[in-house]
Amino acid sequence: MSYSVELHLHTCFSFLEGASLPEELALRAATLGYEALAVTDHDGLHGAMEFAQACASVGIRPITGVELTLTRGVSQSTHDNGSPVHLTLLVEREQGYANLCRLITLAHKRTRAWEPIATHLPSEDPRPPALDPSDLAAHTDGLIALTGCRNGEIARLIDRGRFDQARLAAEQLEALFGPENVFIELQHNLVQGDTQRVARLAQLAEAANVPIVATGNVHYHVRSRHRLQDAMVAVKHRSTLEGSHRLRRPNSEFFLRPPAEVEDVFALYPQAIDNAVAIGERCKAFNLADHRELGYNFPDFSRRDGEQHSSADEVLAAFCAERFDVRYPPDRTDAQLREKARRQLQDELQLVKKHHLAGFFLIYRDLQQQATEVAKRVRGEGTIRGGSGLPPG
Template identity: 30%
Template sequence: MSDFVHLHNHSEYSLLDGTVRIENLVQKAKEDDMPAVALTDHGVMFGAIKFYQEAKKQGVKPIIGCELYIADDHQQKDARNKENYHLVLLAENKQGYRNLLKLVSTAYLDGFYYKPRIDKELLKEHSQGLIALSSCLAGRIEKLIQNRQFDKAKAEVEKYRDIFGAENFFLELQDHGLKEEKEVNNELVRLGRECNVPLVATNDAHYLEEDDAQAHDILLCIQTGKKVSDEDRMKFPNDQFYFKSQQEMKELFSDYPEAIENTAKIAERCNVEFDFDQTLLPHYEVPEGETLESYLRKLVYQGAEEKYEEVTQEIEERIDYELKIINQMGYPAYFLIVMDFVRYAKENDIIVGPGRGSAASSIVSYLLDITTIDPLEYDLLFERFLNPERVSMPDKSLPLQ
């Protein structure tokens, strides 16, 4: 295993804040003989699957993570609680990945206020399988150190250690040539020793090469609606926020070899694997005494009674044929789920179309009010939509009305 692995990187999915293309990120790691690399975009996991697939393709281990925004109370949305802090989370296993998904989703659904936010209570509930790094100068501990609140910084270290466990929380050392970082690092080393918390070295990579700093600066101007010539605007302090080589990182942190070594140890521990050949659907609750198949059939025939003056033999044969194929291929829950969210949309004045593509070929979809087109009237073939000879999910146009 390599001596150093980058664990703090922002891609193009850190919108208007990162310039790194995922393919190039993985390639750069591979060219420097790094067996693994992490993706830790700001508050989002938009690039996680693409990153995983590209890393596997290039023979580099993907480490899936996120740099989250932490607030004192993620649901409080007023000026008093606008401030937030950064925290890097890495998924050690599948449970950690699920917890990361939960935290990021909750941050947007319940905690969005300028940024998608979570708090320590949520971290306590969803800490299993996660490795936490204290982040950059925008981290809570680092902020307290900069404010000379050393006792509070120590208490914060102990809180995070208690939430994640002594082996799963690391104090993050960074060196982009900033005076503030050197002062913070000295204090982090002391806190690590006093609190028995390990150190880890990272570089807050927002662009790939040192020469990309100007392009990144222009991107920040687009984000903030400023001009490059504007003096009072958000900008990075120098051109050192790039994907440094192993050698560069070892030289920067030669006084803290354990911080370099810990990057490789963390990389060894992070082992999230995805199976893209498996179909995963949400659980659909059916009434007591019903199965997915029986409940689907019941609702379809209720729809037939409502939509047709007479349920003819032709209609029954088409319904039974479609239900047979749907059940045979294991998709009754799929139709019930889509029926559920289309019904919700219609009941809440959310625009839903009549159906598009081959989705209109299904009488089951029509009778469940997923589509509004009667396939019998237009002599549409169900097999265009769901074919037992094509082992795949029903046509993707169904849920994209």
């Protein structure tokens, strides 16, 4: 089976890490003959929709994912002073997307805020969002877990010669995600130590009966873009190119390689190639480019007397009708102007209904009502299309 699916890729939305636009990566993938491409930016879905649309525009099947930072490895107890590790998560179906969003939210909520200091720049970079592994258990359905790059828990343990603990980590990931949803990630970017690490990871996979998968840890679409990536890393660490030498990637091999090159690198591990393609097939069930309406539900608004059994659209329409007569009283408004405003209001209500935004406007009504209790004038008049002149509340 030929390598046609890349499952570990960063766009420019991995800020100061990825050095290529989603459109550049998608176009390059199409040129090279890839069938599917996964976006796995760090700790967020900031560029997921743009990436999905860019892929769809050139006939590439997009896969949605994230390289998530964990506060510690899954094999470590809460009392261990472990350093953060990476875990790659891919969406297999719609429930997986919902769970991935929840995990990202938890990671951002639980990362401590940084207080401003007197200097114009903080003395160190803000800590990235990080998820406690204990939060994974309730949100694994519909997700496929890859064990991550060399900063993943298992790769790091292998590098330290801790084979038994690496096996324990693999078993615990299987307990969390299910045996069929965990893959040991093999990456070979021609860096010193990669060959030995890949061999040891393959041995671990065989011993633990966990499948392997080949990924590229892509950070730019063509090799020449590594110069920009070097500069971005220097900026990230507030250093110079010379001073950031140890922080930058060791070579220029973190680009989207032609499939034939990937197959050559993993010639000893054909199953890793086959599994990459198989995972790509499994992820066909969810395409973010086809899910523009993901069913986000706004928190419920404060319902007034008589509104308890009405839908949000009905409540908003009734409220606007009430406010319409206040804004355009029949006995003091030109009939033609009043009719024009009524048509405009109906158009806007249809637009609100189409995009499921009634809840937003009704929450805004609550906020404005609270604001009017402490202020004489409250900003907020306006509409989606800027026409009817009706206030939100």
